[in-house]
Amino acid sequence: MNDLINELQLKIERLENEISFKNGLISILSHDSKEMFGNFLWLIEALEDKTINEEDFFNLLPQVKSDAKKNLQTIQDSTAWLKTQYGDFKIKPVKMLVIDLFHHFEEKYAAQLKEKNIKFYFKGDPNAFLTTDRLLIEYVLDRILNNAVKYSFSGQDIYLQEATEGDQIILSVIDCGTGMAEKYVSAIFSYDNPVFQGTSGEKGVGLSLKIVKNFVSLMHGNIEIISAENKGTTVSLFLRKLIE
Template structure:
């Protein structure tokens, strides 16, 4: 009887988490879309009615472009999540060399790394590997690594570190950037956490990490974030 009750409680908690995640996703997409298109329509109408000069109109376009990029990222993130919810999507565990993940990040983010003069290094055994779904894991690492670049100052270093402990493989993405205050860290996966600007003014919708946590759950792994203001952030992914 106790086992049945515990099993039901776990299922209820899982459903509650899924409902919270989906409601939060809808809330973010709705808010961002209204904000973006509302601001854009206001600008166009102001220009048509000549309540704003062409000079001021063009001055405001960079902000509209920034908002559009943020909104597009939200759509892309939610699309990635939707692929795991419909159709015949199934986790496809494959053997993945950790060095391949390092090279994937190094190549994909070469321009951003160069733009900020950031050096990217690998720490760990060069022949280490893990068995999991490549699509989801690469998405997770992409988002974490993109944040590491976003919140790093020019000339700083970023590491992808692999640690094997028994049957467990731990991947750490380590940066020495702006970090965050402990009071914000505790709300990083909630839907009311603040959205931070990157060191070069980059913006995010705050959605990626929420989907990252959801994907890590699908992979039966865990995620831990350790951060200190002005000292950097370490994001650890645990796989068995």
């Protein structure tokens, strides 16, 4: 009887988390879209009504571009999440070397790393592997690395670190950037946490890490964030080396 009650409680908790996640996602999409298109419409109408001159109009375009990039990222994040929701989504395990994942992101982020003069290094066993869903693990590492680059200052290093403990593999993205206070770390996956600005003025979306946590759960893993203000952040994924 107790086992049945515990199972029901876990199902209820999982459903509540899913509902909270979906409601938060809808709220972010609605708010960000209204804000961006509202500002853009106001700008166009102001120019048409001649309540703003052309010089001021063009001066505001970089802000409009920044908002558009932020909203595009929100849509891309939402699309990635939607792929796991329609139909009968199942994990598709693929065996992959961790060092190959490192080289994939080293190439993908080459321009951004060069622009901010950031070095990206691998720590761990070059022969280490894991077997999991490629779409999920690449999305998760991509969003974590994106934040590491965003919140790192010029000349700082970022690491992808691998450690193996029994049948578990721990992948950590380590940066020495701005970090955050402990009170923010505990609320990072909620929908009322503050959105921070990157070291080059990049805007945070506020959605990516919530989807990251959802995807890590789909891979039957856990995520841990350790951060300190002005000392950097370490985001660690605890995954089984093999998912069947």
